[in-house]
Structure formats: structure tokens, C-alpha cells
Amino acid sequence: MESGAKEEEKVMGYNSKNVKKATLHSTLTALLDDPILADVPKKPSLSDVDTLINLELGSAMCISILKLDGTSFGTHFMVYHLVYALKPPSN
Structure with a gap:
């Protein structure tokens, strides 16, 4: 027992x-x-993890922007954000 x-x-x-x-x-x-x-932050937030998963799945994009002064920065965004930005609002 x-x-x-x-x-x-x-x-x-x-x-x-x-x-x-x-x-x-x-x-x-x-x-x-x-x-x-x-490229993963040491203490990732839920949105960081979600973005990285979507990058792997191909539903997000990572772009680097090079300024004229030689500096650059990178950003991630979801593909559907781009679609909504390009589509004109319809009534």
C-alpha cells in the first residue's frame, strides 16, 4: 500500500x-x-509567435526598408493587411 x-x-x-x-x-x-x-525575441509575445508562424506558412511577409541616409529597418505584416490597404472601400 x-x-x-x-x-x-x-x-x-x-x-x-x-x-x-x-x-x-x-x-x-x-x-x-x-x-x-x-530572429525570435528572447521573451516573445503572442503576436510575435503568431507572426512567425504566419511567416512560415506564407501568409505574412517580412520586408526591409532602406532609407536614403543609409539606415534600414525591417518589419513584418500579414498579407491580408496589404490586400485591405490596396483595395478601395466599396459601398
């Missing part, structure tokens, strides 16, 4: 909120240290 109680206690300890959070944190840290994912 005691071994069953210990086993149940071990399972309950594994399912605790702190253990799950630590496991998630270590997994995210390992993923973010991957050189392939170098």
Missing part, C-alpha cells in the same frame, strides 16, 4: 504547476538558443 501512495505522490508532484512551468521554461530556453531561431 505504501508504494502505491508514494507512486501517487510522485505523480502529483510531477503534475504540479511549478514543475510544469519549469519544464516549459527549459524547453523554451532550449528552443530559443537554437541558431535557426535567432
Whole structure:
């Protein structure tokens, strides 16, 4: 009987909120240290993750804008934003 109680206690300890959070944190840290994912921010927001997923799926675009003074910046946007910007509003 005691071994069953210990086993149940071990399972309950594994399912605790702190253990799950630590496991998630270590997994995210390992993923973010991957050189392939170098463009992902260290603490990504939900919108960052959503944009990166859409970039992979082809429903978002990444553009770099080069100014005349030699500086540049990059931005990401969803393809449907471009469609709405180009389409005139219809009545």
C-alpha cells in the first residue's frame, strides 16, 4: 500500500504547476538558443509567435526598408493587411 501512495505522490508532484512551468521554461530556453531561431525575441509575445508562424506558412511577409541616409529597418505584416490597404472601400 505504501508504494502505491508514494507512486501517487510522485505523480502529483510531477503534475504540479511549478514543475510544469519549469519544464516549459527549459524547453523554451532550449528552443530559443537554437541558431535557426535567432530572429525570435528572447521573451516573445503572442503576436510575435503568431507572426512567425504566419511567416512560415506564407501568409505574412517580412520586408526591409532602406532609407536614403543609409539606415534600414525591417518589419513584418500579414498579407491580408496589404490586400485591405490596396483595395478601395466599396459601398
